[in-house]
Amino acid sequence: MTYTNLSALRVLICDQVDSLLIDGLERKGFTTIYEPEISHVELEHRVKDIGILVVRSRTKITEDILRAGKNLKIIARAGIGTDNIDMAFAKKAGVPVITAAGSSTASVAELNVALAIDLSRRIPLMDRNAKALMWKKQNGIELNGKVAGIFGFGRIGQATAKILRALGMSILAYDIYHDAHSIEEVNGKYVEIPQLMAESDYIFILATLTDGSVNFIDEHLLSMCKKGCFIINTSRAEIIDGEAMVMSMDSGRIAGYGMDVMWNDPPKELWEIELIKRDNVIVTPHIGAQTIEAQKRVAEFTLANLMKKIEEIKL
Numbered sequence: 001m002t003y004t005n006l007s008a009l010r011v012l013i014c015d016q017v018d019s020l021l022i023d024g025l026e027r028k029g030f031t032t033i034y035e036p037e038i039s040h041v042e043l044e045h046r047v048k049d050i051g052i053l054v055v056r057s058r059t060k061i062t063e064d065i066l067r068a069g070k071n072l073k074i075i076a077r078a079g080i081g082t083d084n085i086d087m088a089f090a091k092k093a094g095v096p097v098i099t100a101a102g103s104s105t106a107s108v109a110e111l112n113v114a115l116a117i118d119l120s121r122r123i124p125l126m127d128r129n130a131k132a133l134m135w136k137k138q139n140g141i142e143l144n145g146k147v148a149g150i151f152g153f154g155r156i157g158q159a160t161a162k163i164l165r166a167l168g169m170s171i172l173a174y175d176i177y178h179d180a181h182s183i184e185e186v187n188g189k190y191v192e193i194p195q196l197m198a199e200s201d202y203i204f205i206l207a208t209l210t211d212g213s214v215n216f217i218d219e220h221l222l223s224m225c226k227k228g229c230f231i232i233n234t235s236r237a238e239i240i241d242g243e244a245m246v247m248s249m250d251s252g253r254i255a256g257y258g259m260d261v262m263w264n265d266p267p268k269e270l271w272e273i274e275l276i277k278r279d280n281v282i283v284t285p286h287i288g289a290q291t292i293e294a295q296k297r298v299a300e301f302t303l304a305n306l307m308k309k310i311e312e313i314k315l
Ligand code: NAD
Pocket: 080, 081, 101, 102, 104, 105, 108, 151, 152, 153, 154, 155, 156, 157, 174, 175, 176, 177, 206, 207, 208, 209, 210, 212, 213, 216, 234, 235, 236, 260, 261, 286, 287, 288, 289, 290
């Protein structure tokens, strides 16, 4: 069946998206339904009449949702990671998944650097103290002259490295894929993971979450870190073993943890809630892509990739 009239393709938007994306879909003629808080059970019930699902990271597209989505033609991830989608079953079910890869690279890179500086200068704590009129100075440390270890040297890893390089840091990277040109651009070096852990003053977690990267940064690797090293994670919390992270912070090996991603989003386990309350932990509620510019690009990229896919599969 060819959808000459796109209004026959009902689009269910399951997570909070910028109005630019909804406007763009409507301008193309799609019938949109905006349910940013829809529950898993309700989605399973309603998905049977839906042609296109638009999700961010909150909604989990599991096998039961895909089985219930008898009329599903495409899943659009208005963002980057697809770890909230059962990609293997989507493939089996013949439902292609499109993303907005690259849309938030600059925004997430800037957040990485902001978290590194905030940890180094204890800016949130200094701000809280100053506002309470506790006018006490504390020494911080400079990024200049330190070693940044980047775990996952893809789009965001490379963009982050460029800013860190300009701040006077040297760059080590670990990735399952080696991009020679990009590492040369920052005068950096690919190393194996033990060397990256042992030599870095700041470790940035920027790999994709896959079966191969879940809990990759475990107790053993954390024990190799330089004493006093900082870790910044804007990719996915699950790449680090949470229990091991707490132990490494208790021992003082890890001096600070900056994170935009949680094991539960929002945090619900007691240990996660305790962790984020520490003064040497800085947490943001998954705002990596939350800039006006990135949201505009997410809308543009999602729409463009969706139209390309519709044409490709001749809907
Ligand atoms: P990318 O695909 O360009 O880069 C990811 C890199 O990780 C790739 O180079 C890949 O080879 C590498 N990698 C994958 N598995 C690995 C492993 N086991 N060990 C080492 N390297 C591995 O993706 P990107 O655009 O740079 O985004 C990176 C991640 O950032 C995304 O997967 C997403 O989860 C996260 N992200 C977070 C936000 C946010 O709001 N905090 C926004 C955008 C992206």
